[in-house]
Amino acid sequence: MPVVKRPIGIFDSGFGGLTVARALFDLMPAEDYVYIGDTGRYPYGSKPLEDVRGYAEELAHSLIDDFDAKAIIVACNTATAAGLDDLRAGTTVPIIDVVAPGAYALVSATRTGRVGVIGTVGTVSSGAYVHAVAAAAQQSSETVDLTSAACPGFVEFVERGQITGDEVTVLAERLLAPVRLAEVDTLLLGCTHYPFLARTIADVMGPDVVLVSSADETAFAAKDQLHQLGLLRTGGSVGSRRFLSSGDVDSFRELGSALLGFELDRAERWPIRNSA
Numbered sequence: 393m394p395v396v397k398r399p400i401g402i403f404d405s406g407f408g409g410l411t412v413a414r415a416l417f418d419l420m421p422a423e424d425y426v427y428i429g430d431t432g433r434y435p436y437g438s439k440p441l442e443d444v445r446g447y448a449e450e451l452a453h454s455l456i457d458d459f460d461a462k463a464i465i466v467a468c469n470t471a472t473a474a475g476l477d478d479l480r481a482g483t484t485v486p487i488i489d490v491v492a493p494g495a496y497a498l499v500s501a502t503r504t505g506r507v508g509v510i511g512t513v514g515t516v517s518s519g520a521y522v523h524a525v526a527a528a529a530q531q532s533s534e535t536v537d538l539t540s541a542a543c544p545g546f547v548e549f550v551e552r553g554q555i556t557g558d559e560v561t562v563l564a565e566r567l568l569a570p571v572r573l574a575e576v577d578t579l580l581l582g583c584t585h586y587p588f589l590a591r592t593i594a595d596v597m598g599p600d601v602v603l604v605s606s607a608d609e610t611a612f613a614a615k616d617q618l619h620q621l622g623l624l625r626t627g628g629s630v631g632s633r634r635f636l637s638s639g640d641v642d643s644f645r646e647l648g649s650a651l652l653g654f655e656l657d658r659a660e661r662w663p664i665r666n667s668a
């Protein structure tokens with residue numbers, strides 16, 4: 393099959409990457425997609441980054457070897473923060489991540505220069521955003537003051553389908569205190585699960601704070617890169633979408649459909665090979 397007609401592979405620890413998938417489907421509808429949610433091993437955010445790096449490599453190689461993916465979208469900040477250098481060095485397929493596009497969007501959106509990033513413990517402790525935001529600021533000749541906050545517990549709420557309510561609000565008030573105190577004017581949702589909690593996060597942060605999600609920016613970055621490489625599929629027809637999960641497939645179908653707003657009816661099982 394010509395490379396251009398091969399699918400785009402997407403992965404995340406669970407449902408979070410569906411926020412990125414939706415942006416990709418909207419921007420590049422003619423492409424075929426294969427999405428794997430690693431719900432059998434989620435959450436990634438509280439696991440050692442070395443383990444997460446191994447999961448990411450297994451998922452990416454499966455998308456390339458088993459599904460013939462022409463490009464990989466790492467729709468997970470924690471997997472990106474764990475380090476993609478070995479993966480990139482070991483494959484000729486473009487590997488597109490969510491961290492750099494999110495950092496550029498954050499730096500472009502701020503008015504005061506006081507910016508915040510929230511993410512999993514793994515993402516925040518890796519310092520990935522400190523580097524990515526500094527690089528984005530340097531490239532745009534902007535000066536920014538970054539405050540980061542880890543939000544353990546947010547991902548678990550999303551994976552349970554509990555995206556609003558008092559419990560989420562109480563947790564959000566506690567975890568978002570550092571970025572509120574820093575008076576950021578722009579906050580990057582540095583975990584692909586967090587856009588599902590955007591309403592609560594926006595309520596807690598207040599109307600003057602702009603929330604930035606990396607989903608749209610990542611889709612634009614992916615389109616640019618595919619276009620430059622001559623791999624972009626165009627045309628009128630809508631491509632196929634295939635969803636797989638390493639955990640309970642029934643709940644993946646049910647909750648995934650509810651969160652994404654369209655059917656994951658035919659979601660399939662993706663077997664974990666390297667369970668170490």
Ligand code: DGL
Pocket residue numbers: 404405406408409434435436437438467468469470471512515547582583584585
């Ligand atoms: N959605 C992922 C991220 O962007 C991972 C969340 C998790 O599994 O802890 O970081």
